[in-house]
Amino acid sequence: MECKKVQEWLITDHLDGELTPAESSSVRQHVEGCAACREFWEAVRGTLEEPFKGISELQPDPIVWQKIRGMIATEGARSEGWIEKIGRALEPVLRPLPAFRFAFVAAMVLMVVVLVKWPLSRVDPAYTYVQEQMSFMGELQSGDPDLLNGDPDVYETAFEDIMK
Numbered sequence: 621m622e623c624k625k626v627q628e629w630l631i632t633d634h635l636d637g638e639l640t641p642a643e644s645s646s647v648r649q650h651v652e653g654c655a656a657c658r659e660f661w662e663a664v665r666g667t668l669e670e671p672f673k674g675i676s677e678l679q680p681d682p683i684v685w686q687k688i689r690g691m692i693a694t695e696g697a698r699s700e701g702w703i704e705k706i707g708r709a710l711e712p713v714l715r716p717l718p719a720f721r722f723a724f725v726a727a728m729v730l731m732v733v734v735l736v737k738w739p740l741s742r743v744d745p746a747y748t749y750v751q752e753q754m755s756f757m758g759e760l761q762s763g764d765p766d767l768l769n770g771d772p773d774v775y776e777t778a779f780e781d782i783m784k
Contacts, residue, residue: 626650626657630664 629647633639639647651657710724 623650623654623657626654627660630657630661631668635664635668 626647629639629643630651634644634647651661
């Protein structure tokens with residue numbers, strides 16, 4: 621294991637007790653065998669761990685937590701989007717009947733699918749015609765003398781090539 625990775629883990633995850641048992645064992649074995657990492661660990665413990673050993677956890681007054689909860693609730697209500705508002709409004713209707721809830725969700729999904737797919741499945745003939753004409757005009761701009769002279773056979777061949 622690399623010393624740099626071990627030292628990173630010693631400062632962060634090892635101190636917080638967030639290493640897996642396998643990682644913790646690997647770090648301990650490395651520190652026991654590496655003088656530089658052992659010295660680093662002693663410095664970390666002396667600086668970051670030892671001064672805080674005897675200190676108990678401070679708990680704020682309950683009124684502080686009440687104010688924080690009130691501010692969170694106010695902020696949550698203020699930042700509520702239109703989807704959350706609709707969901708909150710429909711909650712009393714959808715809660716009592718699971719079958720109705722399923723039917724409602726299925727209808728919404730079906731409606732979204734229809735609205736998304738319907739315009740794409742219908743091809744407008746005018747759009748197709750204009751698209752074909754634009755492609756043909758692009759071919760005419762290429763400067764091919766047979767196309768520019770108006771030979772009908774060349775037009776037909778060029779049009780078939782475009783449509784492929």
